[in-house]
Amino acid sequence: MATEAVNCATSDSHYDRLKEVKEFDESKMGVKGLSDSGITCIPRFFMHPPETLPQHNSTSTTNTSSIPVLDLANLHSSAHRPGIIQQIKDAAATWGFFQVINHGIPSSVLDDTLRSIKAFHDQPHEIKAKHYRRQEHHGVMYTSNNDLHRSNAASWHDSLQVYMAPEEKKVEDDIPEICRKEVVAWDFHASKVAEALFELLSEGLGLEAGKFKELGFMKARLFLGHCYPYCPQSDLTVGIKSHTDAGLTVLLQNQVGGLQVKHGSEWVDVKPLPGALTVNIGDFIQIMSNGEYQSVEHRVLANSSKEARISVLIFNNVGGWKESDEFGPLPELLSAEKPALYRGFTVPEFLQSFFSKGLDGKNIVERVTLH
Ligand SMILES: O=C(O)CCC(=O)C(=O)O
Numbered sequence: 001m002a003t004e005a006v007n008c009a010t011s012d013s014h015y016d017r018l019k020e021v022k023e024f025d026e027s028k029m030g031v032k033g034l035s036d037s038g039i040t041c042i043p044r045f046f047m048h049p050p051e052t053l054p055q056h057n058s059t060s061t062t063n064t065s066s067i068p069v070l071d072l073a074n075l076h077s078s079a080h081r082p083g084i085i086q087q088i089k090d091a092a093a094t095w096g097f098f099q100v101i102n103h104g105i106p107s108s109v110l111d112d113t114l115r116s117i118k119a120f121h122d123q124p125h126e127i128k129a130k131h132y133r134r135q136e137h138h139g140v141m142y143t144s145n146n147d148l149h150r151s152n153a154a155s156w157h158d159s160l161q162v163y164m165a166p167e168e169k170k171v172e173d174d175i176p177e178i179c180r181k182e183v184v185a186w187d188f189h190a191s192k193v194a195e196a197l198f199e200l201l202s203e204g205l206g207l208e209a210g211k212f213k214e215l216g217f218m219k220a221r222l223f224l225g226h227c228y229p230y231c232p233q234s235d236l237t238v239g240i241k242s243h244t245d246a247g248l249t250v251l252l253q254n255q256v257g258g259l260q261v262k263h264g265s266e267w268v269d270v271k272p273l274p275g276a277l278t279v280n281i282g283d284f285i286q287i288m289s290n291g292e293y294q295s296v297e298h299r300v301l302a303n304s305s306k307e308a309r310i311s312v313l314i315f316n317n318v319g320g321w322k323e324s325d326e327f328g329p330l331p332e333l334l335s336a337e338k339p340a341l342y343r344g345f346t347v348p349e350f351l352q353s354f355f356s357k358g359l360d361g362k363n364i365v366e367r368v369t370l371h
């Protein structure tokens with residue numbers, strides 16, 4: 001690998017990064033196209049500085065800890081509910097990540113979702129290229145690296161993205177036909193799970209079950225279907241850079257693996273558990289819970305397996321807000337003993353900080369932390 005890397009990387013002082021990125025974007029081939037073309041070296045704009053590569057900041061390769069597993073089988077039993085609330089509360093406070101089993105989504109729906117997203121990414125270039133674009137906040141977009149023009153190093157993944165809600169006009173008809181029915185079914189089922197989780201999380205804070213929903217958390221949903229194809233130099237790039245999410249993320253992954261979460265100083269693998277969903281807390285929830293729940297850094301390693309890694313997500317974000325609405329620690333949670341750890345912020349301020357940094361740099365939590 002080392003020799004290959006030496007042969008591959010050019011030390012050309014005339015290297016024009018912007019031009020290469022632009023050509024890649026205009027080709028609409030995505031990293032799947034690069035991977036399928038049989039290249040043995042990755043283009044230079046995908047190479048990350050050594051100090052940010054996973055190999056250079058993994059404290060342990062033998063991590064034995066793993067993220068908590070939450071069993072929702074007895075969710076509606078009043079005898080079991082308090083125990084489930086305690087578990088989700090502990091998981092959200094100490095890990096910010098957990099897997100959910102017995103969530104009620106039929107396994108056929110999970111299988112069909114993963115299969116159809118794989119089928120979308122497996123389509124010939126001419127068909128996928130029709131959907132390739134860059135646009136924010138609405139509609140359907142297939143692209144490689146949604147922060148391609150904002151970040152200093154690209155990552156080895158392509159994505160299909162759909163704003164499921166809110167949408168003035170129905171977005172469904174614009175979803176590529178190969179996965180339309182499946183995306184709609186996944187959104188329907190994953191939303192129900194998200195709603196149940198929001199209720200548990202609200203109750204875990206001692207609030208009414210419907211609190212997060214009332215705050216607008218079921219009103220904005222973004223679907224993502226990522227593909228992490230085989231990467232011929234997986235030690236020189238990443239699948240997705242370390243980052244935190246905004247709202248509540250519900251994720252389904254195939255069996256390839258590569259997702260890792262930061263736990264203390266350790267990076268821990270989120271091992272694919274058949275039939276399970278992976279859930280994580282985002283920045284808005286950390287701030288609104290006044291730090292009770294944690295939004296933690298996570299990343300995906302570049303895929304060294306010949307089989308593509310597929311992951312399917314629903315981001316449940318706050319919707320129905322006005323530009324002037326302030327989000328901050330919920331007043332019900334504050335007291336003399338528990339003063340606010342964060343100041344309030346507006347969604348435009350959040351978006352401005354998000355879109356100016358790509359997936360690098362300072363996030364909203366750091367920006368609003370009171371010292
Ligand atoms: O693909 C994954 O497992 C994680 C993707 C992710 O973290 C994201 O899209 O925010």
Ligand SMILES: [Fe+2]
Binds near residue numbers: 245298
């Ligand atoms: Fe994420």
